[in-house]
Amino acid sequence: MASGLNNGTRLFRGCRTLLDSLKSTTQAYSSAAAVSPKGELKASGAAASRKKSEAGEKKEGNRSGGILKSVQVSPALAGFLGMSESSRPEAVKQIWSYIKLNNLQNPANKRQINCDEKLKAIFDGRENVGILEIGKLLSPHFVKSSS
Numbered sequence: 141m142a143s144g145l146n147n148g149t150r151l152f153r154g155c156r157t158l159l160d161s162l163k164s165t166t167q168a169y170s171s172a173a174a175v176s177p178k179g180e181l182k183a184s185g186a187a188a189s190r191k192k193s194e195a196g197e198k199k200e201g202n203r204s205g206g207i208l209k210s211v212q213v214s215p216a217l218a219g220f221l222g223m224s225e226s227s228r229p230e231a232v233k234q235i236w237s238y239i240k241l242n243n244l245q246n247p248a249n250k251r252q253i254n255c256d257e258k259l260k261a262i263f264d265g266r267e268n269v270g271i272l273e274i275g276k277l278l279s280p281h282f283v284k285s286s287s
Contacts, residue, residue, distance in 0.1 A: 216261050217281040231278060235262070 210225045246252035
């Protein structure tokens with residue numbers, strides 16, 4: 141057992157020597173580019189910070205547009221939501237909270253929603269609606285802007 145321990149210690153010292161030499165060579169090249177643990181080249185400090193700032197600007201710009209933008213809704217949906225403007229995700233959240241609160245999900249088939257009178261006004265008078273149909277049935281309730 142003592143010989144195995146000595147071999148492991150020698151092996152570990154050898155790895156440490158290799159890692160120290162690798163560390164010194166990467167420090168020499170750090171001004172141009174850095175090496176990731178997988179051996180891939182990374183961008184230098186200035187280029188990496190530039191990429192991060194560009195990515196941050198894109199995320200900031202997308203938050204108020206597209207699907208997250210609040211738009212006018214139809215009178216039927218406005219009556220259900222209690223507001224005249226809403227974004228699509230917010231409308232779906234409120235509809236789901238109403239479904240959960242009133243136990244309108246079919247217990248036998250959780251993918252099916254049993255509509256009450258309030259939901260029938262939104263979902264074209266249908267008795268049952270599938271989960272995947274909610275987005276399609278809500279689409280006509282969002283008024284498209286003319287601009």
